[in-house]
Amino acid sequence: MNMKFIFGGIAFLILLLLVAGCTQPAAQQATPAPTTEPTTEVPATTAATAVPTTFVPATPGPTDTLQSNWAVSVQVQSNGQAINPQVIYTFNGGMGMNLIPEIDVMLTRSDGTVEIGNFTQPMSIGQTVSLPGTTGNNDRAEVWVITPQGDRVKIVDKYVPFRSYS
Template sequence: MNMKFVFGGIAFLMFLLLVAGCTQPAAQQATPTQTAAPTTEVPVTTETATAAPTTLASTTPGPTDTLPSAQAVDVQVASNGQSINPQVILTFRGGKGMNVIPEIDITLTRSDGTVESDKMVQPLYVGKTVSLAGSTGNKDRAEVWVYTTQGDKVKIIDQYVPFRSYN
């Protein structure tokens, strides 16, 4: 009787592993498309493929704006100071706009020029964090953008994030 449960349990676990491995969607690949001209002249062939643009952003901080007082939020950007796994952490600290701001975006431009982005969406609460991979240099630039209830994108932070600070 116990052997039935053991073999049944093993068979059930193998079934779960099989199902879990087969449920991921297949990756889509860009396929070239060909378009021929309607006349008998030389056919025109066009290929379309999607590729991520590779642009190097400026590492110089620029001006920032302020939010209306009814939508004001407070965020903090700091480095974790770990040389093995340097991270730049955006921490939400609250504010009057906590329940009305739909999204907060952060863009980190590391000192080598690579750009990484992430976002923080509702529900927002004090202490909510977003972490991006930083560098050990002192030239990591963090930009924080807030979307208002009218759909405007307002830059509230644009600053260098030091790897370590000794106060």
Template sequence: MQDTIALPLTLLLCAAILFAGCTGSPGPAGTSSPPTGTASGSAPAGGSLTTSPTDAMPANIAETLTVQEKVYDGTIPVIFNGGMEQNLIAAINVTLYRADGQIVTRTIGTKKGDEVILQGTKQTDRVVVYMTMMNGVTYKVADVLSPYTVH
């Protein structure tokens, strides 16, 4: 009697395991494959001074930064203002496309108040900011022209 119950029960258990997907070999513990690529399009070619749309970050991880007005000497302060999930940021890269054709990339720290001061020209320059999250996704969070005005 027990043999007649044990065989169907064993088959049922094997079927449940197969349908649950538990037969694959697990990868190393604690690893997952991060998303590849970026949320934004490709970087501008050859130092273009034409802006393009920025990416909308998910509301639960939205962070803010400020590209301030160009100072009288042509410098452009960029300040990280932080946000609710700033601990999820791996890097913040700021690229300055100068009117004279030079391209300068700098990195800002990921703590509230961290800043970088870029040396622009006394003409209109372009500032593009990319924020890379810990999961590998990169968002273009700012793409602005920074005109020079006589003070």
């Protein structure tokens, strides 16, 4: 007989716990009431927020190919120095080196900073542009060629490893 009261009491407590947990009202969402009078804009204040420590630039996208008479080559690599990491863009020439008015280079660093540089006429083989990089392996390098017609064509879009052991 005592066992019936013990099991009955335990079952009653479990039932009370289940009912208490399931009967709480759902959180009400406040909807703003429509106003008929004009409101004045209050300037927004910015609050300091924590910046994520690792930023991964967007995934490199597809690149285009220039016409053969406008073709140029740009090599991108890191200097591999931990004290002063740099991403070096080297102009390697091509059939269009005297026709292309400008080559824009862009580096999206792993911390989210964007660095920009360019090659302008007169261009020479071996000419370099150096942009500050990071020691991470996900700095994204892009090279945009401005054609004689004024179009922008992306010829390089890739991640630049800080160091490579090959």
